[in-house]
Amino acid sequence: LRRYTGSGSVQNGKFSSRRRTRRLIEAPSPGSFPLLGSLLHVRHPLYKFLAEKFSRNDVVLLYFGSQRVYCLNSARAIREAYSAQAEVFAGRPKLLGDSLVGETGGLVFIDGPIWRDYRRFTLRTLRDFGFGKSFTEASILEEAQLMREEIESRPGEKFDSSKLISTAVSNVICRFLFGRRLASEDSKFELLQNTFAKLTQEKDNISELFALFIVLNLCGGRQKLALKLLQYVPEAKKVFDNFLYLLAYCKNITAEHRDNFLPNCQPRDYIEAHMLHCSRREPENPSTEDSDADADSSSQANKKPLNSQQPWLFNDTRLCLAMADLFVAGSDTTTTTIRWALLLFHQNPHCYQLASEEVGREIGFDRPPTMKDRLVCHYLQASIDEVHRCACLVPLGLLHRTLEDTSLLGYDIPKDSLTFVNQYSVNNNAEVFPQPERFCPERFLDGEGRYSPSDHVMPFSTGKRACLGESLARMELFLIIAGCCSGTKDRGGIGDWPRSGGRSRASNNARGYSSSTTVHSEIPPR
Numbered sequence: 001l002r003r004y005t006g007s008g009s010v011q012n013g014k015f016s017s018r019r020r021t022r023r024l025i026e027a028p029s030p031g032s033f034p035l036l037g038s039l040l041h042v043r044h045p046l047y048k049f050l051a052e053k054f055s056r057n058d059v060v061l062l063y064f065g066s067q068r069v070y071c072l073n074s075a076r077a078i079r080e081a082y083s084a085q086a087e088v089f090a091g092r093p094k095l096l097g098d099s100l101v102g103e104t105g106g107l108v109f110i111d112g113p114i115w116r117d118y119r120r121f122t123l124r125t126l127r128d129f130g131f132g133k134s135f136t137e138a139s140i141l142e143e144a145q146l147m148r149e150e151i152e153s154r155p156g157e158k159f160d161s162s163k164l165i166s167t168a169v170s171n172v173i174c175r176f177l178f179g180r181r182l183a184s185e186d187s188k189f190e191l192l193q194n195t196f197a198k199l200t201q202e203k204d205n206i207s208e209l210f211a212l213f214i215v216l217n218l219c220g221g222r223q224k225l226a227l228k229l230l231q232y233v234p235e236a237k238k239v240f241d242n243f244l245y246l247l248a249y250c251k252n253i254t255a256e257h258r259d260n261f262l263p264n265c266q267p268r269d270y271i272e273a274h275m276l277h278c279s280r281r282e283p284e285n286p287s288t289e290d291s292d293a294d295a296d297s298s299s300q301a302n303k304k305p306l307n308s309q310q311p312w313l314f315n316d317t318r319l320c321l322a323m324a325d326l327f328v329a330g331s332d333t334t335t336t337t338i339r340w341a342l343l344l345f346h347q348n349p350h351c352y353q354l355a356s357e358e359v360g361r362e363i364g365f366d367r368p369p370t371m372k373d374r375l376v377c378h379y380l381q382a383s384i385d386e387v388h389r390c391a392c393l394v395p396l397g398l399l400h401r402t403l404e405d406t407s408l409l410g411y412d413i414p415k416d417s418l419t420f421v422n423q424y425s426v427n428n429n430a431e432v433f434p435q436p437e438r439f440c441p442e443r444f445l446d447g448e449g450r451y452s453p454s455d456h457v458m459p460f461s462t463g464k465r466a467c468l469g470e471s472l473a474r475m476e477l478f479l480i481i482a483g484c485c486s487g488t489k490d491r492g493g494i495g496d497w498p499r500s501g502g503r504s505r506a507s508n509n510a511r512g513y514s515s516s517t518t519v520h521s522e523i524p525p526r
């Protein structure tokens with residue numbers, strides 16, 4: 001067993017004193033070289049390599065440069081880590097975000113009090129705006145209806161459905177963030193959509209992640225220096241530029257809102273809710289609070305009251321970072337899942353037939369679907385779960401960081417190690433899902449044909465860092481896919497959209513906001 005010698009990774013944690021007397025119990029590993037880490041020991045795509053080579057192992061240890069990275073390769077490991085030890089695994093790696101914008105912020109890439117308060121604030125605002133309730137249902141249905149009208153206005157025409165779907169999905173998130181259907185109203189918005197669609201439709205990008213860590217390593221962890229070096233790499237520069245463009249866009253809209261903000265009225269969108277929240281209380285001692293907050297995720301900081309929501313942690317840069325994260329995380333993932341649903345229905349017409357018969361029977365032709373219909377549309381619900389399983393949109397999830405020394409299923413994991421899930425391995429485990437390559441919604445039905453979800457399929461992850469937009473995404477998926485399956489008395493459903501030839505490439509691209517997420521393009525991993 002290799003003795004752990006990485007710098008700063010094991011401090012005053014649970015097993016640091018024990019460690020003096022014994023070696024760490026190490027998870028299996030493909031091996032590593034100094035500086036390069038495991039780069040030369042793995043094959044691409046990484047999720048497939050880990051699923052095949054380590055099929056019997058719950059946990060696998062890799063090195064990105066000298067950084068320890070643990071793959072949670074089974075549903076058991078994912079639950080033991082992210083659910084049973086949720087607080088310990090709730091950190092995020094410190095990558096380049098702070099250096100890029102000069103401020104800690106956002107929802108996806110940070111941890112500590114700023115993340116906690118923004119996450120809490122965002123969940124509360126989502127709830128206030130009716131996510132999971134009728135208000136949002138109405139806006140999703142309106143977008144779905146407009147999309148449908150557009151399709152029906154082009155009878156017999158072959159066209160790419162992706163733009164229509166992404167416009168509808170982006171409009172839903174834009175209504176929440178900016179109070180407007182920007183995807184349809186603003187010509188500059190299309191550029192943003194394309195930018196991030198391109199950014200997220202890349203192949204297995206794990207080599208880039210390895211490279212990033214090697215560069216960070218070489219720079220002794222100094223982010224600013226690493227950032228300067230990466231500006232010379234055209235691909236990296238493009239990603240930074242795109243992100244800065246998105247931030248500038250959010251900043252402009254925030255400035256417009258500021259001019260029209262009426263503090264005594266009900267907020268109409270996320271920006272106004274944020275302005276209202278900021279105006280509530282001035283810091284009693286801003287300098288100490290802020291420096292404390294920026295001390296990030298030390299265990300002290302994490303022990304602050306959970307319901308803190310301290311307005312002085314909130315500012316315009318952080319608002320824009322949070323909006324950028326919500327926009328990137330919330331548009332492409334949902335759009336691509338819907339496209340997978342259409343593609344898989346197209347490839348499996350008997351399943352489409354069963355889903356649309358159910359929709360016709362339970363919902364009928366004369367009204368749009370509602371979320372209440374979920375209770376009776378068992379086959380459709382099962383089909384959506386099977387789409388998640390087959391498409392496996394975010395196969396390696398996002399990177400987490402351990403905030404304390406811990407152990408997992410008998411292996412020692414030092415503080416500041418990184419972890420990621422291998423959802424591909426779980427979704428393709430033949431012992432749980434026989435013939436995993438088949439699209440078979442029946443896996444999620446019980447003997448009486450009732451929807452019966454499996455706790456192995458975790459498209460939104462689990463625990464403290466689980467997807468913040470899960471309820472919105474589930475609403476969009478159900479309402480839009482049900483809409484696709486429902487026809488009228490005179491014509492079939494629009495589930496036969498992919499009639500554009502069947503190779504409508506449902507590029508699998510949920511990565512976007514994560515450099516750890518590897519996605520595959522074209523056909524689902526089967």
Ligand code: HEM
Nearest residue numbers: 107108329330333334337394398460461465467468469473
């Ligand atoms: C089908 C659609 C979606 C899928 C499959 C998906 C999946 C995921 C996954 C796997 C994660 C990482 C969880 C982890 O680190 O353990 C995540 C995080 C996140 N998602 Fe989603 N997501 C979807 C839609 C959305 C939507 C609609 C929004 C916005 C409203 C959203 C916002 C976020 C945010 C902000 C995070 C970071 C949460 C945090 O770190 O605290 N997602 N999502």
